[in-house]
Amino acid sequence: MNRTPKERREIASLFSGVDFDPLPDSVTTIYGESVELCNERGEWLDIIRFEHVGYARKMIAWRRPFHPNVYLDWIIRLWLIDRLETSTDIRPVKAVAAIVSTLAPQEQSAEAIHDSLSAEFERVIPSLINKKHEMALAGIRFFYRWAVDAGLPGFDEETADLLQWGYAKRFLVMNPLMALRDPVRGPYTSLEMSVLNEAIRNSKVISVRQRALFLLCRDWGLRPVQLALLRLEDIGDDDLGPFVMVPSVKGTRRSRLRRSPGNMLKRHIADDTANAIQKQAACAAEQCASFQKHLTQMRLGGKKKMALPIPLFPCIDRGDERLARFFRSPAISEYALHEDSIHLSKEIVKLTNALSIPQSRFDPRQCAGELMLVSAYRLRRTMATSLVLAGHSQEEVAQALDHASASTVRYYFRYSRDFHEFINATAEGSAEIQSAVRSWEGRLSSDVTSGDSLKIGSLGLCTLGKPCPYHPTVSCYSCHSFRPSAQADHEAALQSIAALQLKLRQSCTGPFNDQLSAEVAGAISLIGYIRQQKTE
Structure with missing residues (x-):
């Protein structure tokens, strides 16, 4: 039965005894983008789309109920809206919604719904830990925390034990030591890095863009999203040599700031890296200049030149529909030309075939003749292990790698x-x-x-x-x-x-x-x- 948003609110309110406010027609994300939830007739849109700045365009089904029970469906929608307004990641919501969708509660009260949810979460958490489904575990914790803060019936401080259980220490979910010793995806050895550097330096087939991406990752272990947020204005030179200003993206507060002035960190780079990004900067300026006329006509009808910041790694083939969404929200329009991090990550991985370096270390998962994988996160792990072997402290390694705290780099140090x-x-x-x-x-x-x-x-x-x-x-x-x-x-x-x-x-x-x-x-x-x- 297709009920209107107004009818669903009334049913959820009567069911729970909570007088819910109507859901808004639009929501403003943490990055300032205005996202429409309803059409001109006041009906929920089939799908809502929004930008996770620096990463990619995101989408989620909105009209289709998250659960047949109207109250349960309503609180998932409330949580999703709150997540859009306060966080940078909706994957926990999707993970919890998938778990909730399998429930078939027949209860006639909000408290009974809470009990069914709690029982289901208690049932699935051990399996989620075994399957290393960290996003679902985090989602359960986030959902309970939000529900307690919202004062929903049945959710109170007595759920603290479940919150802790749902948190599940990362070391139970991940196996960082195996990642560090993985000959395919772990850090490169010194010999492998020497071979890689030589191949990058002498290759005639890789692009200027790929060379700059690789060398920035080599020097500072940058995440693809940090590469995606860089601009020409971030390149500089001082008494210590060439540098690039890199945005910090880890941690709840810092990830929201993106390119705020106080969120930029100066990173000095090697001379070959500086030369590579200068060449890439020239290419980026030329590419954006050729795209400028189309952007101006699209946004201002060609009457006034539009000056958008020039990314170091621009996206010049973005579709008009997505560009229009950037321009509808002034808070994110400056990112219209920035490439998505996932595409930059793929460009670095393409170096695997372009360089065609044989995999020299034995790995039983591979056949003879396999190529050595090149990726941003392998370079990042190499940077981390190099810092540890050089005698740097946990705090220094965390700061260099843009980690939220020193506790998240402990596995690089392993044993005492x-x-x-x-x-x-x-x-x-x-x-x-x-x-x-x-x-x-x-x-x-x-x-x-x-x-x-x-x-x-x-x-x-x-x-x-x-x-x-x-x-x-x-x-x-x-x-x-x-x-x-x-x-x-x-x-x-x-x-x-x-x-x-x-x-x-x-x-x-x-x-x-x-x-x-x-x-x-x-x-x-x-x-x-x-x-x-x-x-x-």
């Missing part, structure tokens, strides 16, 4: 010094380890006389005579070609390998575990040998 000291104490009491210690005699980098050795970061040298196909900190310590440096931080490498071994012990069996055991033993014995050398 206390854990490492426990391993050391165990090793010192082992007769087998003491025997293994002696096996390193004559194998330090200082003992190498040949000039054909390859440097492996700060760990030492490799006498293999060709690039190693494995990650240095997971393969060197059981390899006869490795010549470690006595000054290197092998303790940090040991922590890394031991952490991976512990993480995989519950989920992986076979040769890989044996390899890791050999690596741990090799690293422990090396540390013991170096200590002995220092005391003699």
Whole structure:
């Protein structure tokens, strides 16, 4: 039965005992865009569309009920409107709406509806955790918080336990250690970065735009949305060298500000990056100039020249319908020429085939001849691990990567010094380890006389005579070609390998575990040998 919005409000009010206000005909998003909810006859639109500035155009079905129960449907609509006005992301609403749509409550009161919802959420939360459905878990928490604040019947502080359960610590949902050790999507090794840089520098097939995108990600691990928000005015030079002003996008408050002056961070860049973005800036200015006439005619009838800011990475093939939506809301019209972050992300991934660098590290998921994946988030993880290995604090890493707090970068640091000291104490009491210690005699980098050795970061040298196909900190310590440096931080490498071994012990069996055991033993014995050398 097709009821009018007025009829649905009256039914929801009578059902719950709450005198709901009519839903608005339009809503203003957190970015200032006015989004119509009704047509000229006062009927709900089939679909509402709006801009998630810097990301993409979003849409959600609006006329179709979220649930047959009018009251339940009404409160989901209220929450969605509140989310549009106060947040930057409606994915939690969609996730919760999908769960709610499966309910078939026969209850005749708002309190009973609450009880059915609570029971259903309690039922699905364990499964959501197992499936790593973080957005749905967050949505349950956000929905309950909103319902309590709105004073809806049945929702009160007694739901706090469910709120905490629905939150589900990210470490239960995600497996960051596996992501960091993934040879396909994890950070690049130093050798891989060297090969990538060389390929980017010498390639004749990649575009000016792709080169600038890659180098900005390499220098600062920028997210695609940060790239999408950059403009020509953000490029500069000072006493310390070339820089780019980058918008901060992480955190509830900062993500709303987008390009507000106080939300921009100065990031100094390498000379090759500066050269690349200067060339891209020239291309962007030329592209936008050719598009300017069409924009002026569309917005002002060609009577007055319209001056929009020029993005560093513009979108010049945006459809008229979407452009018109930007221009209807002055608060977002300045972003009309900015490319969507998803398209920039895809442009970086296209470098995979353009560069065609063979994947050298073994991955059982891949067939022989696979190419090394290039992506913005691989470069971001590489930046993070490089900062950690260089000795930066959690706060410094969080600030460099534009994280909301230091707690969200802890997994890059993995295991504590206390854990490492426990391993050391165990090793010192082992007769087998003491025997293994002696096996390193004559194998330090200082003992190498040949000039054909390859440097492996700060760990030492490799006498293999060709690039190693494995990650240095997971393969060197059981390899006869490795010549470690006595000054290197092998303790940090040991922590890394031991952490991976512990993480995989519950989920992986076979040769890989044996390899890791050999690596741990090799690293422990090396540390013991170096200590002995220092005391003699």
